[in-house]
Amino acid sequence: MEVDLVIKSKWIVPVVPREQVLTDHAIAIKDKKIFAIGPTESINTQYQCTNITSLNNHILIPGxxxxxxxxxxxxxxxxxxxxxxxxxxxxxxxxxxxxxxxxxxxxxxxxxxxxxxxxxxxxxxxxxxxxxxxxxxxxxxxxxxxxxxxxxxxxxxxxxxxxxxxxxxxxxxxxxxxxxxxxxxxxxxxxxxxxxxxxxxxxxxxxxxxxxxxxxxxxxxxxxxxxxxxxxxxxxxxxxxxxxxxxxxxxxxxxxxxxxxxxxxxxxxxxxxxxxxxxxxxxxxxxxxxxxxxxxxxxxxxxxxxxxxxxxxxxxxxxxxxxxxxxxxxxxxxxxxxxxxxxxxxxxxxxxLGLESDIGSLEIGKAADITAINLDSINSQPVNNPLSHLVYCINSAQVSDVWCSGVQILDNGALTTLNLDKIMQTAETWQTKVVNQLSHNHG
Ligand SMILES: [Zn+2]
The missing domain is CATH 3.20.20.140 (Metal-dependent hydrolases)
Incomplete structure (x- = not known):
């Protein structure tokens, strides 16, 4: 069977069921939704896909x-x-x-x-x-x-x-x-x-x-x-x-x-x-x-x-x-x-938000809203407990890849749908206006 995207990951924390941590698993995505989650080897044999992402030091969580x-x-x-x-x-x-x-x-x-x-x-x-x-x-x-x-x-x-x-x-x-x-x-x-x-x-x-x-x-x-x-x-x-x-x-x-x-x-x-x-x-x-x-x-x-x-x-x-x-x-x-x-x-x-049937966990049938965190940095080694690391030690700069409704919106740290340089320039324009206003208010 053909799917649109396969994401292989060292760890997956699907959130439902509570406290589950999957190791060497993959997610198959079809029509913007999670189609299958299973051990990487079995996903490899069951599904054909030209778009495969392999994340070897990463943990996948729901967006x-x-x-x-x-x-x-x-x-x-x-x-x-x-x-x-x-x-x-x-x-x-x-x-x-x-x-x-x-x-x-x-x-x-x-x-x-x-x-x-x-x-x-x-x-x-x-x-x-x-x-x-x-x-x-x-x-x-x-x-x-x-x-x-x-x-x-x-x-x-x-x-x-x-x-x-x-x-x-x-x-x-x-x-x-x-x-x-x-x-x-x-x-x-x-x-x-x-x-x-x-x-x-x-x-x-x-x-x-x-x-x-x-x-x-x-x-x-x-x-x-x-x-x-x-x-x-x-x-x-x-x-x-x-x-x-x-x-x-x-x-x-x-x-x-x-x-x-x-x-x-x-x-x-x-x-x-x-x-x-x-x-x-x-x-x-x-x-x-x-x-x-x-x-x-x-x-x-x-x-x-x-x-x-x-x-x-x-x-x-x-x-x-x-x-x-x-x-x-x-x-x-x-x-x-x-x-x-x-x-x-x-x-x-x-x-x-009334959206729990679509998002909030990595479960079959839900939207492919997925966040990947790269644990290959000194502050998160060794990975004795991936779930603990998510809350107690990693920082958001370790987020590497993000998909929303099956579309990759962050690719190895780079925004794919937005122009970061332009956003930085726009922020600078607003900085001038806000700072002017603040000094005006003080005066
Ligand atoms: Zn508020």
Missing amino acids: LVNAHGHAPMALLRGSADDIPLKEWLEEKIWPLEGKLVDRQFVFEGATQAIAEMIRSGTTCFADMYFFPDEVAKASLAAHIRVQLASPVLDFPTVWAQDADEYINKATQLHDDYRDSELVSTAFGPHAPYTVSDAPLQKLSVLAEELDLPIHIHLHETAQEISDAIASDGRRPLQRLQELGLLSTRLNCIHATQLQEKEIESIAEHGANILHCPESNMKLASGFCPVAKLVKQGINVGLGTDGAASNNDLDMFSEMRSAALMAKVVSEDARSVPAAIALEMATINGAKA
Whole structure:
């Protein structure tokens, strides 16, 4: 039988089943999907293929799923460090965005972010930003998978004037991409403190009708909770629950402030948590109680958040941060072992995005979204435990090859769909604009 591509690898960690490590195996790909996985010798004898990649010091994993971010903010990297969330947002980011954000900013910023994500092994990302149609264009040009969490706010921005217009644009976006292979859509009400009850209720109904996820920043800081209690007497999660949003569709981003009964309620309703440990640490927002969430069976995906609060889009360092942070917070070294951290960065993110039947693990029938990591470097020798290495010792510069839906988008470290030199030049142009704006703001 003829297949389109065979990737032979020293090791494969398919993620499902948990903790499995295959040695000297190969993956056969046909029609953009994983057609077979087996010992290299048996794949050799069973399948004919003219396109064969042999990776002798490598480990194959499912393409990483960055479940939360704001890709175009890559252009604002380093523009607002070492301040807490409220000040970061109100005094730095919103004024900068007010001056700089337009269609070109979004397309070029997203393209830069996508280049960084591909080079660090990500094949799918969820994005909440203005002009999501530009993020879609950038993603399609790069051949990477994206879920657009179309933003909804109460107040006017460059993207829309009021909640109704944001929602109309979100449903239009869903119509435009409903048959897309790589682009899916979701609703992205920014946060409980920027979206009022009526639009939230409307989104809850629409999400059900259209079968879409909802992404919302939720319980990010202690101040968010105390402000909410002061203004309407309820904690934000309770308000969302009363508005009918707490369900399997809901993706609660951050969730650093959770009481025991709230954790139970999230578990009961099957809502997801999108954990962004590095952004939470950098903004000193708090610690998501991941060990407790995992114990309750809650699905926890992983995201980098935007590069203005991380400040990179590296899911390998995010996995390591998630594993280490969980141990410190729970005071238990057993919390979030390597296999669980890897699940958060792959299958759990896929589940939160409603894409788990297509991506998130290397299984027959799923899309050929595959990342290869080269372990032939001093920091990862000897390879006593490939699964452990993925989380605890390798760095993203060791990502060598990436396929998304069967198309190779990174070939031995080189981007195949994007022009890195051009992206670097564009970044320099934006650097001038951002630095000018920052000095203007200071003056
Ligand atoms: Zn965010």
